[in-house]
Each structure stands twice: as structure tokens, then as C-alpha cells.
Amino acid sequence: MRYQNTYAHLDPRLYHKQPPTPLKNPRVGHFNRQVAEQLGWTDDADLMARWVDILGGHYVPEDFEPLAMAYAGHQFGQWAGQLGDGRGLLMAQVLDNHDTLQDLHLKGIGLTPYSRMGDGRAVLRSTIREYLCGHALNQLDIPSSNALGFVVSDTPVRRERMEPGAALMRVADSHIRLGHIEWIASFAPDLLAEFTNYMIDTYYPECRDSDKPVLAFLQKVVERTARMIADWQLIGFAHGVMNTDNLSITGSTLDFGPFGFMERFNPAWINNHSDHTGRYAYQNQPAIGYWNLNVWLPHFMRLTEAGVTKEALADCLAPYEATFMQHYQQGLCRKLGLPHQPDSLKLAFEFLSLLEDNLLDYTNSFRALLGLIDSESYAYEKQLLTAIVNELPPEALSAFQDWRKRYLAQIETLPKEEVLDSLKNNNPVYVLRNSMAQRAITAAEQGQFEEVERLYQLLANPYNVQDIATDLDSSVPAADAPQTPISCSS
Structure with a gap:
């Protein structure tokens, strides 16, 4: 890899240099070969052979210069004073194959001077969620950190209960925060x-x-x-x-x-x-x-x-x-396959109102528009549309039919293939629903990481219907079952 550890040579008040604290018996969770190739990690036999030891804190390559960053912040609108990397270390900075500087940041690797009341560790469930979400956002072309991989260990970590400790090698174009x-x-x-x-x-x-x-x-x-x-x-x-x-x-x-x-x-x-x-x-x-x-x-x-x-x-x-x-x-107009103009925006915001008033699924509803325009070519999307229409009460169904008529009238003035391409490229079939992540976590806590791998592959291609998908990947919670809020505990 092409190391460029510039941050490690700034004023030493900005960080604290230290090695990671090893996890007990680190084991493979998942390895992101796509990110590894981007970094040039796969070109180094030593890095490839010892990646679990590196992520587990047992081996620090010679060109790494691990440090914990100092920073502060406003949390929930209130000044929180000094914060900093309380359980993570900036291990190295490298130029990737696009000549973009990337930070390699190891999360869950022990106490630092900035840990405050924390234990410096991360648990498996939060590590899997971050790993899959960074991957998902990158494949959706949304600027985001990603990860090289993660490991699980025998280090016990107490949160609401005792959980297995894990570590994630996060990769981002910068870890400098506001x-x-x-x-x-x-x-x-x-x-x-x-x-x-x-x-x-x-x-x-x-x-x-x-x-x-x-x-x-x-x-x-x-x-x-x-x-x-x-x-x-x-x-x-x-x-x-x-x-x-x-x-x-x-x-x-x-x-x-x-x-x-x-x-x-x-x-x-x-x-x-x-x-x-x-x-x-x-x-x-x-x-x-x-x-x-x-x-x-x-x-x-x-x-x-x-x-x-x-x-x-x-x-x-x-x-x-x-x-x-x-x-x-x-972007909203592209999600409807329409040009950016006032009539398109009016239709777009009316569509959002239909979704909100009837608590329809956001991802499935936008993807279903393909089935509205071309039901013969898009069987999966036609099924989504049918399920959505069947949820609507009579008054809402009438409003939807009126919207549908005006939407299709505008679509007819445009090249059909351009509309379909816009819909396909801006409305994913799959996003990382909480239920999907939870199934992967439950299996991983039993030592089974096949579901992490399946979701990794599924989310690598979110805009196309895939054979490896299950009905649960696009299933919608009951209308009277609000999405479960997620704990900050990680």
C-alpha cells in the first residue's frame, strides 16, 4: 500500500499515539475484498495473511502509526467538551487506487485517553450493523465510510447484557470531524x-x-x-x-x-x-x-x-x-423518472403525501413505479404495486388512481426507456432494513456468518432483483407496528 501518514506528524496535542489492546482469540467475521483491492491491501501478502491479527490488535504492521484523535462536539445541541477516539485508533493513511487519501481506523480496540466512562470496546451487533450499512451506502452511491472487514472475539463486553467483543477496520476519506x-x-x-x-x-x-x-x-x-x-x-x-x-x-x-x-x-x-x-x-x-x-x-x-x-x-x-x-x-424527480420542473415536483410531493397518509413502504413504493409503467417486463415490481394498492382504503385508492392518471400522462410525453432507466437507477430494490441486520446478528452470535455474507452480496447490487434474496428482504412491518428505535449502546 502507498502510505501517507500525514496526520501522525501534526502537532502532538491533536492525538495520542498508542498501540491497540488485543482482543482475545480474534476470528474472521467478514472481509471486504472490494475495499481491500481499492486500498492495495491485496497486493501485500503479509497484510492478507495476517489481517485477522491486525484487526484483532495482535499485529501492527511496520508502516502503521496508530493514534487516537482528540476532538470535541455538541451532542443533542449541548456543548459536550472534550471527546475524542475513545475506542478507536487511526492506524494508517494510504492512497487508494484512485489516488484518494483513505484513513484506516480500527474501532473497538481498547481504552485511550479519550475513553471517558467507556470501556474502549465494540460489540458484535453494532459492528455488523456498521459494516453492512457502510457497504450499503457505498453501493447506493452515497458518500460514506466503508470497512475493510471485522473480527469477532472471546473478549466479553458488557452493555445491557454480556456480549462478544468485535473490531472493525473502518475506511473513510477522512476522520476529521466538525x-x-x-x-x-x-x-x-x-x-x-x-x-x-x-x-x-x-x-x-x-x-x-x-x-x-x-x-x-x-x-x-x-x-x-x-x-x-x-x-x-x-x-x-x-x-x-x-x-x-x-x-x-x-x-x-x-x-x-x-x-x-x-x-x-x-x-x-x-x-x-x-x-x-x-x-x-x-x-x-x-x-x-x-x-x-x-x-x-x-x-x-x-x-x-x-x-x-x-x-x-x-x-x-x-x-x-x-x-x-x-x-x-x-433526485426526487429522478426517482419518478421525470425532468426537474414544477409539474414533476408537484407529482413527487403528492406521491410522498400518499405514502405518508397511508404509511406505505418508502423503498417498495418508489420501486413499484416500474410495475406501474411496464407490468409485463417488471413482474417483481408489479407484485409490489399490487400489494401496495391492496393496502389502500377506498378513499386513498381513489386519490392514488387520480395521481396515477396524471403521472402516466406526463410519462407518455417522455422516451419510455429513459424513464425506466431513471426509475431503475434511483430506486433500490434492497436497503438494509433493521430486520435484515438483526437476522444476520442473531446468526453471527451463534458463530454463523453466512447471513452476513448473503447480505453483503445482496447489498452489493441493490438496484437489481436478485436470486439470493428472500421475501423477508423486502417485507414490510405491519402498519400498526412502528419501526423499533435503535440503542446508542455499541
Whole structure:
């Protein structure tokens, strides 16, 4: 691999260098060969032969420089002070086969100075959920961390019950969070200019062409964050814990705790059982992204020599709403196979209202549109459509039939194959439903990882109907059975 451990050579106040604390008897959970090839991991015989030992903390390759990052953050809207990598280590940074810098971050590998009241470990259930979700989002073309693989062990970890400890090698284009700047502003303000230059040179070098590189960088972060959250809304993904320490400066999804994919469409859905006020409900994610950036940006006011003023920061934040709305509305029209124009948006929002009013399944309902347009070629989607229509009470069925008539009238003015391609490429057949992840977890806790492998293969190709799928992969919970909120405990 092509190592480029730049973070390890920044000011030592920003991190604590230490080796991982080994797990007892680490064993294979799953290995992501696609990510391994992207990193060049498969070209190194030693890495391939000893990957379980590496992930289990028993072997640190010579070119690794493990460290725990310091950062801070606002959690549920409140200042939480110093946080940091409490159970993870940035093991190395490498250039992948696209010449993109990637962080190799080992999660669940023991105590660090930033562990606070934690035990430095991760349990198998949360590790499997993060592993499969990162894989799923990447295959859905949503910017996200991924993972090289995970191991399970005999190390006991106590949460609500005693559970097997596990470790995950997370791969992300950056682990620098908004909270890094919050930490610097509070604990090492003299590092702000140096660290800002590092972020620009490492992740946004194109901003050096601007007359004011710092402001150009800040606006890029704002715009990437807006697009990422629009992508979440379009696919029905809820992060669940959008604290400032969980948002990356690169606009890539990071830190999978109580996440979930929307099933029956309820914009007010809260998927984090600790979120008692609904701050991080699905419908609030765009506003929370704005709130986090609004908290983050003023820390750069110290960089007056770089042209940073209150007015300039307001200009950096200003494109957030327009960027989000444009990306979301364009994507919503693509999900209906329609051009981005007012008539299309009217149909799109009417369709969402039908889903919400009748608690229809989000993923299945959009995919069923293929069966509406071409029932002969799309038998699976025709079945989805039939199941959806059969759920509708008479009044709702009448409203749907009226919508269907107007939708098809607009479709008839467009090239049919282009419409079908748009529907197929923007509406997945499969997302990682909580019930799917739970079946894989239950089997894995019995030492059986075949279901993890099946879901890995299924989610690798989410836009096509697959033979390895079961009816349970697209089954919908009962209308009176709300989605179970997920615990932060991991």
C-alpha cells in the first residue's frame, strides 16, 4: 500500500499515539475484498495473511502509526467538551487506487485517553450493523465510510447484557470531524491556522486557486454536507445522532450508531431511542445539518488575516439551503423518472403525501413505479404495486388512481426507456432494513456468518432483483407496528 501518514506528524496535542489492546482469540467475521483491492491491501501478502491479527490488535504492521484523535462536539445541541477516539485508533493513511487519501481506523480496540466512562470496546451487533450499512451506502452511491472487514472475539463486553467483543477496520476519506475545530478552538486555538491549512491542502487542494482559500474551503464543506444530507433524505436514511462530532469535513457519512432506513413512510420517525425530543428525526436532518455548520463556522473568525469576517462566514453558509433543495428536488424527480420542473415536483410531493397518509413502504413504493409503467417486463415490481394498492382504503385508492392518471400522462410525453432507466437507477430494490441486520446478528452470535455474507452480496447490487434474496428482504412491518428505535449502546 502507498502510505501517507500525514496526520501522525501534526502537532502532538491533536492525538495520542498508542498501540491497540488485543482482543482475545480474534476470528474472521467478514472481509471486504472490494475495499481491500481499492486500498492495495491485496497486493501485500503479509497484510492478507495476517489481517485477522491486525484487526484483532495482535499485529501492527511496520508502516502503521496508530493514534487516537482528540476532538470535541455538541451532542443533542449541548456543548459536550472534550471527546475524542475513545475506542478507536487511526492506524494508517494510504492512497487508494484512485489516488484518494483513505484513513484506516480500527474501532473497538481498547481504552485511550479519550475513553471517558467507556470501556474502549465494540460489540458484535453494532459492528455488523456498521459494516453492512457502510457497504450499503457505498453501493447506493452515497458518500460514506466503508470497512475493510471485522473480527469477532472471546473478549466479553458488557452493555445491557454480556456480549462478544468485535473490531472493525473502518475506511473513510477522512476522520476529521466538525468537532476537531471545536476542540482546537477550546483547547489549542494557536493551532487553528495550521490545522485549517492542513485540511485545505489534504482534502480541498483546489481551494488554493481561490483568492481566499479558507473561505472557499468553508463553502465547499457547507455544500458537500448539504448534498450528503439530501442523499440521505432521498434514500430514506436516518443517521440518528447528528452531533457535530459525527459529521465529517468531507461530506461523507460517518459513525453508524442508531441509524435506520425508512420503511413505512413517516417523516417524523425517530430511530434513536435516546432522542426523546426528536431532534434527529428523519425530517429534521436538513435543519440539523445547517445548525451544526452554523455552530462550526464562527470558530474560524480568528483567521482574520485569511479574510474571515462575520459577513464572509454568512456568505459561506448561505448556499446550504439552495444546494440541499436543488440536489433533493432533482433526485426526487429522478426517482419518478421525470425532468426537474414544477409539474414533476408537484407529482413527487403528492406521491410522498400518499405514502405518508397511508404509511406505505418508502423503498417498495418508489420501486413499484416500474410495475406501474411496464407490468409485463417488471413482474417483481408489479407484485409490489399490487400489494401496495391492496393496502389502500377506498378513499386513498381513489386519490392514488387520480395521481396515477396524471403521472402516466406526463410519462407518455417522455422516451419510455429513459424513464425506466431513471426509475431503475434511483430506486433500490434492497436497503438494509433493521430486520435484515438483526437476522444476520442473531446468526453471527451463534458463530454463523453466512447471513452476513448473503447480505453483503445482496447489498452489493441493490438496484437489481436478485436470486439470493428472500421475501423477508423486502417485507414490510405491519402498519400498526412502528419501526423499533435503535440503542446508542455499541
